[in-house]
Amino acid sequence: MKTFFLISVVLTNILFAQTIYIASPSCVVNSLSKYQLKQFYLGHLHQHNDKKVIALNIEDSTLQKEFTTTILNKTPNQLKMYWSRMLFTGRKTPLDTIKYEDLSKLEQSKECHITYVQEGKVAQNWSIIEISE
Amino acid sequence: MKMKKINSILLSLFSTSYLFAQELDWLRFSGFTTIAATYNDNKEINFRSDALSSKGSKGDISHAPDSKIGLRLDATLHEKISASVQGMLSTQRNKTKDLKLEWANVKFQLNNNYSFELGRLRAPIYMYSDILNVSYAYHWIRLPQEVYTPIPFSSYNGAKFNFEHNGENFNLHTSIIYGNEKQKLVTDPDGSANTTFKTDHLKGVSSTLTSGEIKVRASYFETKLTMQNDGLKTLYAYLTTNGFTTIANDLDINNKKVKVTTLGFSYENTSFFLDGEYIDIQSKSWLGDISAYYLSAGYILDSFTPFVTVASSKQDNTYPQTSTLPGALQTPVEGTLSGMNLAQKSYTLGVRYDLFESASLKVQFDKIKVDTTHQTIHMRYNNNLDDMNVISLALDMVF
Numbered sequence: 332m333k334t335f336f337l338i339s340v341v342l343t344n345i346l347f348a349q350t351i352y353i354a355s356p357s358c359v360v361n362s363l364s365k366y367q368l369k370q371f372y373l374g375h376l377h378q379h380n381d382k383k384v385i386a387l388n389i390e391d392s393t394l395q396k397e398f399t400t401t402i403l404n405k406t407p408n409q410l411k412m413y414w415s416r417m418l419f420t421g422r423k424t425p426l427d428t429i430k431y432e433d434l435s436k437l438e439q440s441k442e443c444h445i446t447y448v449q450e451g452k453v454a455q456n457w458s459i460i461e462i463s464e
Numbered sequence: 465m466k467m468k469k470i471n472s473i474l475l476s477l478f479s480t481s482y483l484f485a486q487e488l489d490w491l492r493f494s495g496f497t498t499i500a501a502t503y504n505d506n507k508e509i510n511f512r513s514d515a516l517s518s519k520g521s522k523g524d525i526s527h528a529p530d531s532k533i534g535l536r537l538d539a540t541l542h543e544k545i546s547a548s549v550q551g552m553l554s555t556q557r558n559k560t561k562d563l564k565l566e567w568a569n570v571k572f573q574l575n576n577n578y579s580f581e582l583g584r585l586r587a588p589i590y591m592y593s594d595i596l597n598v599s600y601a602y603h604w605i606r607l608p609q610e611v612y613t614p615i616p617f618s619s620y621n622g623a624k625f626n627f628e629h630n631g632e633n634f635n636l637h638t639s640i641i642y643g644n645e646k647q648k649l650v651t652d653p654d655g656s657a658n659t660t661f662k663t664d665h666l667k668g669v670s671s672t673l674t675s676g677e678i679k680v681r682a683s684y685f686e687t688k689l690t691m692q693n694d695g696l697k698t699l700y701a702y703l704t705t706n707g708f709t710t711i712a713n714d715l716d717i718n719n720k721k722v723k724v725t726t727l728g729f730s731y732e733n734t735s736f737f738l739d740g741e742y743i744d745i746q747s748k749s750w751l752g753d754i755s756a757y758y759l760s761a762g763y764i765l766d767s768f769t770p771f772v773t774v775a776s777s778k779q780d781n782t783y784p785q786t787s788t789l790p791g792a793l794q795t796p797v798e799g800t801l802s803g804m805n806l807a808q809k810s811y812t813l814g815v816r817y818d819l820f821e822s823a824s825l826k827v828q829f830d831k832i833k834v835d836t837t838h839q840t841i842h843m844r845y846n847n848n849l850d851d852m853n854v855i856s857l858a859l860d861m862v863f
Binding site: 366370375376377378400404405406407408409411412415416418419420421422424 | 546
């Protein structure tokens with residue numbers, strides 16, 4: 332019974348854990364629309380409030396897949412094809428991926444980084460970005 | 465032997481690229497490859513991928529039409545200056561170079577919206593021009609030949625000015641180009657690279673509008689084209705000697721103006737894609753007018769993408785004045801014109817399977833119909849009018 336309860340709690344957390352969008356301390360990004368977020372993650376947009384923004388993927392395959400499907404409207408394979416097209420046209424290079432444990436290392440950076448994390452895994456000094464439709 | 469060589473180069477490159485990526489932030493090394501086998505059941509026609517090659521499949525299995533490896537080096541020299549070099553090694557060349565330099569240019573990023581490129585560049589004629597040989601980046605094994613082969617060059621030496629605008633719900637990318645290019649085409653079955661193709665003052669504009677899953681594209685180019693080989697020279701000389709100088713000059717492609725217009729669209733969501741392109745080429749020479757289109761649709765089912773494509777090209781290179789020629793001259797002239805006609809139709813069925821990240825396996829069947837005795841893009845050995853049934857298997861990778 333106890334085991335069943337624990338499994339239920341874990342599954343509930345996995346299924347209902349929300350994706351949170353966060354910005355590193357040097358950012359002035361409080362809110363973004365879903366379209367702006369998509370633009371950053373497809374390499375079309377590089378600035379917000381006249382400051383350079385670097386979008387990063389998080390090393391969490393489940394979350395990355397969900398983000399790719401819901402925000403970018405692409406399957407992971409389509410996204411890989413998209414970046415291949417961009418790379419070999421010399422127009423854009425694929426985004427870097429960061430581990431959860433490395434988020435704190437970017438807190439000292441003067442550059443503004445944004446990424447997405449699982450609820451409850453927000454790095455200490457990063458701020459939450461409000462996402463509107 | 466050549467395939468083994470390509471495979472060993474490929475294996476060593478996978479490890480090298482990883483080291484490069486780790487050690488040099490300002491230098492990015494990447495590449496693409498296709499390892500393919502193609503079988504054309506028609507022994508009288510050499511199925512090839514473009515007019516620059518003579519190797520292909522004619523009743524046998526061949527690696528030549530689709531196998532290749534491409535390497536690219538991007539260097540960030542300054543915050544606003546970058547340089548790129550991209551070369552491709554393929555097994556299809558014969559008596560021409562195996563290694564083809566596709567890109568070698570410097571890019572100046574003037575601001576977020578404007579950039580300027582100088583050097584060897586890709587001509588943005590088609591929707592997939594920039595990734596012409598990166599088969600991993602599109603659904604098919606090869607781009608529809610009816611549309612993509614009438615223009616036998618893909619790169620040029622010159623300049624390109626780019627404008628990119630990100631609107632509320634759309635992206636607009638426009639390029640304006642100027643330059644020139646010279647190639648040797650294989651236009652006879654023995655594989656001789658005997659036709660010189662030279663395009664001077666190539667200039668034009670291409671514009672792509674993307675909004676959500678929809679992309680529309682249009683482009684227009686003009687150039688002064690020169691296309692010569694010994695056979696054509698003999699024919700023009702023969703006409704001139706016999707007093708038909710006007711006809712000889714009209715037919716001769718010597719610095720003749722050629723106009724190219726293209727239209728394209730693409731729709732792709734997470735479960736379906738629909739692509740289409742149309743090209744119209746007009747010239748006042750024996751090339752005449754060429755028009756071609758393709759439509760392709762596919763269903764995206766997780767890692768599988770089955771697709772179907774219909775493509776057609778026609779070339780109106782009849783020249784009314786040839787009817788005024790005496791029989792002894794009319795026959796070789798009209799024979800030359802019809803022999804150089806590129807028209808064909810094809811029906812394609814295929815499936816792409818994404819093996820793992822950066823690799824896909826594709827199988828494709830093409831039924832290619834040629835309805836007159838002309839040559840098409842493929843090399844005809846006799847006046848064989850049978851269809852070509854082509855089956856191809858390819859493994860595409862990017863690294």
